Amino acid sequence: MTRIAYFGPRGTFSEQAARTFAGAEELVPAETIPKALAAVRAGDADAACVPVENSVEGPVTATLDGLVEGQPLVAVAEALLPVHFSVLTRGDGAPIRTVASHPHALAQVRHWLEANLPDAQPLASSSTASAAVGVQDGEFDAAVTAPVAVEHYPLTVLATGVADVADARTRFLLLRPPGPLPEPTGADRTSVVASAANRTGTLAALLNELATRSINLTRLDARPTKSNFGEYHFFIDFEGHLAEPRIGDAVAALRRRCAVRFLGSHPRADGLPGTREPGAENADFVAAGDWVAAVRKGGVA
Amino acid sequence: MTRIAYFGPRGTFSEQAARTFAGAEELVPAETIPKALAAVRAGDADAACVPVENSVEGPVTATLDGLVEGQPLVAVAEALLPVHFSVLTRGDGAPIRTVASHPHALAQVRHWLEANLPDAQPLASSSTASAAVGVQDGEFDAAVTAPVAVEHYPLTVLATGVADVADARTRFLLLRPPGPLPEPTGADRTSVVASAANRTGTLAALLNELATRSINLTRLDARPTKSNFGEYHFFIDFEGHLAEPRIGDAVAALRRRCAVRFLGSHPRADGLPGTREPGAENADFVAAGDWVAAVRKGGVA
Structure with a gap:
């Protein structure tokens, strides 16, 4: 049985979200978001359910800060609750x-x-x-x-x-230690945290790696590194699944440019399919790679 | 005498920050950040002093959210306090x-x-x-x-x-209704909020307008528009003063691309001069513009 630590005590939205992930889990409340993450890292729970973003108040900083340090955790599912x-x-x-x-x-x-x-x-x-x-x-x-x-x-x-805003919603993540990724569904979200040196154009260069492959951002949050003012960890969410050629290509490019921690690929709770543009479909990436391989062998030009 | 509304009551860091701006001001506490901004908008105060960013906890969201709506306010000075x-x-x-x-x-x-x-x-x-x-x-x-x-x-x-982090600092802004900008000092910061449609590559395109002119970002925060999940206002801070040709050029380019609200150009409290690169000095912008003007007249090529 899967044991899920959620941001508790009993009766929180996080508990409601944890219930949506499956039927037979054992749910264990944790007093704070860092404690829910620590329970998974210590092996006391198999997964943690915590809020990550609210449509009115923005990012849940305790969750972001808790993912950038300590043993890596990856999101394998998300839930979207009306608030x-x-x-x-x-x-x-x-x-x-x-x-x-x-x-x-x-x-x-x-x-x-x-x-x-x-x-x-x-x-x-x-x-x-x-x-x-x-x-x-x-x-x-x-x-x-x-x-x-x-x-x-x-x-x-x-x-x-x-509720002051009628259709406010909060998004929750189900986080686990790294392991096999969930299967791609065609309506997925991939998350990374990129930590780059403070140089002119660094962030633009990172976002260009996504834009040039027609990958749509869904969220970008800069969290201070807590050491130097003006240095940030960039939490970047975008459409697609790491198993897709275009996404793997983009994440490898980010990795070339700076320190990257992978935070997961999982189905989107809202089911919205990724944006696609001509010449940037996965089939285009595969065909173009095959063509380069053939040219290298002197086969075609 | 200038009347400054600060995020109070008496004895806050905001009051300490307000005292750094000059000697003879009258300081008036406001109960919350929105109320400090409202006092300026209503004409009950000449300026507001509020925190905008902390080196450990990140952006002060009440200040960002308070600047994107209501009558425009612009930052004319900043203070950096050890916390x-x-x-x-x-x-x-x-x-x-x-x-x-x-x-x-x-x-x-x-x-x-x-x-x-x-x-x-x-x-x-x-x-x-x-x-x-x-x-x-x-x-x-x-x-x-x-x-x-x-x-x-x-x-x-x-x-x-x-303090858990020994050298934590908070940055405060002095905000006024739009008026003559402070003089450029060579160590300035410019702030805008850009609100662009959610399309692939939009944010990359905005940041490219800065990067291509060798303008260094100092901060970027995405705040939800509160209407649709996935739509954000981007608060962008960068080195330089709007009076500089390269900064004016970049801000005009942002304005072409999306809705932009100007949030001020003012001296940096840390006195750090802007990053400069060959071919992107203000003199280069002026000389290149003069050359194009001459070519248009058939003078040179």
Whole structure:
């Protein structure tokens, strides 16, 4: 049985996401994102389920920073969850002076809080579900949580379906130690982190390796190396699967140019097929390689 | 007298940064970054001082998101502050069960807290100084603050010089409504936000406009547009001043390619001069333009 460590405690969006990956997994909560990754690296879990990007708040930096250091982990699957929240209280009629949640969640319900709980001070907790635990313990008066949280904690639902942006979504990754890649599906995403020296044109050169092969970027995030201001790790996501000739060609080119860590090729949760352009289909790469091989042998020109 | 709204309350790093900009300003605290920007847009302040980037935690997303919408604001100066913290308590000997600060600050003292206050629950507050107010009010037991905070709040210093990364720094911007640009100094930074359609090669094409003119990027951040997953505003910082021919040429090229908002040209706080390469000096741009003009008149070839 696969053991999945998720960013917990019980009742988080990460738990909801972990449930989507298969039926028979054992799900184990980890208190923080670094601890979920550490559980896989230590062999205490087979995989970790953590958020990587939200359509409103952007990248989940703890996940990105956790992937660039330590033993390599690769994404083998992703899940896309709609993000609307429930607001939970003890239901004892006491005034609501504090409302807690993960900072990403608080940022996504700011307008709702201003309109509905203007006197409550927002406080950030380590996760949405730990805020529910805090309400239970009397530490906070209200928690902004995943809808599933109320199934785990005996609290009262003050409001549900709460979200400032109606169609906000969060993308989650299922991360494992390196091993056989998932099969290509025609609607895949590949992720790498590229760490290049700070020289004029370095990033443009990396992106050109993708653009010149008609590979569409889906995300680019620069995270500081934490040593020198102005030096970054570039997290680059793009359409396609490493098994495809055009993607393998591009990733090899990145590897020639700088330090690259492979972060996985896996099916896209939204099922969108990769962009293709004439002359940059996989068949074109194969045919052009075959032609060069033939020319080298003096066969054709 | 110039009135500067800073990300407060009193005793934040933003207040420290605002003090570096000149002597005789009136400093007015704003509760949040959006409120500091709104004060300038409403004419209640002449300028706003807010953090934009930390060498460990990366971009300050509230500042980036606040610059892309609403009336345009431009950076006219920046300040670079070393970031080490003080930990303040009421000094009444009570056990420290909670320790509050801005999420960026908590992230930068995580190891220190684990080693020195392992039983205290970290809680995020809206600013470092508001955490100090919370300690005063009995809401939290300890606050991680700027060193200057203890001058404003009657609290006890439990520790000082606290930082997981010894040379962490935060960069602050002084933002004003559009007006005459600061004079070029030879060690300047220019910032734009470019919003391009999601098409293969779009970002590479934008960065090529800089690289081909030997202009060195200093930062690139993708912020979600909040509407469609996979669509981003690109915040691009690079060496040089818009008054320089090579920079004006590049910014015009970006403007041809996509929607661009100018976010300012101002002296770099670290005084580093821009990278220059043969054939891409400002004199080369002027001479080449003069030559084309002469050729157009049939003068030379």
